[in-house]
Amino acid sequence: RARLSRDIARERVFHWFLPDGASTCLLGLGEPTRHSARVALVYTPLAQRGRGYASAAVRALSERCLAAPQPVARCTLHTDVRNPVAERIYRRLGYRYIADSRTYSLDP
Structure with a gap:
């Protein structure tokens, strides 16, 4: 929770709400490079899906x-x-689609 609050304050994570306080979506920015920014962590609560909130936030x-x-x-x-x-x-x-990627994990 402390990290989430810190990332919101640093404008790395954004939490969108309706006027009544209902959460519509959460999304974030990965650490930027000199040439690019990465949109990440896009999440919409089930009750809010299909209403365009995350689309508007990503845009x-x-x-x-x-x-x-x-x-x-x-x-x-x-x-x-x-x-x-x-x-x-x-x-x-x-x-637009650029490439597939894979994630590997090395477990102890």
């Missing part, structure tokens, strides 16, 4: 990164190819 955060005082050349994000809803949304927002 706003992506536009903010590209138009910042020191703008980045590109915004990236990673998605699970098994999630066709996310794939469709990100393509509709202008993101």
